[in-house]
Amino acid sequence: MFELKSRSLKGQVTDEEWQTRIDLAACYRLVADMRWGDLIYTHISAKVPGTQHYLVNAFGLAFEEVTASNLVKVDLEGNVLDGSEFGINPAGFTIHSAIHEVREDAKCVIHLHTLATIAVASSTGGLKPWSQYAMFSLPSLSYHGYEGLAVDDSERKRLQNDLGDTNHMLLPNHGGLTIGPTIGDAFMRFYDLQRACEIQVALMQSNEDVIEIPHTIVDGIYDQAKVVHSGQTGGQKAWPAMLRKAYRLDPGFCE
Template sequence: MFQLEKFSLKDKVSAEEWQVRVDLAACYRLVAEHRWGDLIYTHISARVPNTDHYLVNAFGLTFDEVTASNLVKVDLHGNILDGSPYTINPAGFTIHSAIHEVRHDAQCVIHLHTKATIGVATVRGGLKPWSQYAMFSLASLSYHGYEGLAVNAEEKQRLQSDLGSTNHMLLHNHGGLTLGPTVGDAFMRFYDLQRACEIQMDLLQSGQPVIEIPQEIVDGIQQQANVVHSGETGGQKAWPAMLRRVYKLDPSFCE
């Protein structure tokens, strides 16, 4: 039986690493609160500042059990560092390592298997510009074809190529992915992608005709989205409020 060990790393790591641990643990709790998780599967990873080391969830924990201290530190190959008592899901870290390897601007990568993102990633045509939420994602969106479990080096290269410089990805028949320069940015980008996909699936299921937005307006909003939904007016602005929410839900995440 998997035992949940309780210990604190707060005074054993740098202040910078501890803050990333707190933010990442909070992100896991928010994903659990929104019911975007997948039992003990899927992952959110974050780079430890000024290193090539990464934090990811321990394999066997549900997202509402993740804390700042039980996050596991690994290198790009998934090797566990600093003597953590936990293991990780090596196959699950493959996608994250592929992205961290080439996107040095991304501190955080979120990859989840939500019904909405799987649905939109699986229908022909992908994400449609049918809501304002979609505009935020469409401004920087890519797609990656399904090749089975992402465990081989060749697919990693294709994933990297498909992602390019975008910050949102839909993986056909698989799910959604976002990345950002902070945990907060990556979370808010996934929030927008998830909302856009939920709205699209609801509209498709309604069977009612959709009011199409003229392309010139779509183009204009996408340009605005690149500015308005980044930096201080995007994840970094919203993240303190998200942290307050998690503290209210269960402050044990920061232990």
């Protein structure tokens, strides 16, 4: 039976980097628990505080195997910087490095291939204002068309342009993506996007007429959503509870 080699980076990196590693590893474990993962093929990244480097999962590990120490630190050219024996997903490099390069506020980038986000992203009209959850994503939502596996370096610029200054993205035939100023904010943004897509898929499958939210209310909710999901009422408020959940699931992620 193949066993992962254990190496601890605790005490070998700055306190700020170690805390980022803990939060990011917890995020991977939570995504696995939510069943949002895709074997080894999706990725979540976080900026190393005070640097242009970022942390991402080792290519080949399941999300429930990710720990603070086995996360891989890379630069914007994809060079591994921490002596890890693992490499990184080439598609993950293309997507995450492109965003970290141009969005200073993108301290965390979550890109997942969930059934609900793929279904909604690939349907005519994309995400619709059919639920309160959709209101949290629609004010800052963009789309990036499918170009095949994200391994073409030239796609980086197009992805950057499509993302612009938005915090949520749907990728037709591919999945969903959120960014945030903290790991908690990016996680909560994906939670809301995922829920909005799940509700939309359920409504589409029901074959019932959908009660549309009037545009006057939609416009007002857009403004409310910006307030509700900022500062202490957004991801930063929810994240400590999510971190406690990750510890209950398996405290080994913080090793």
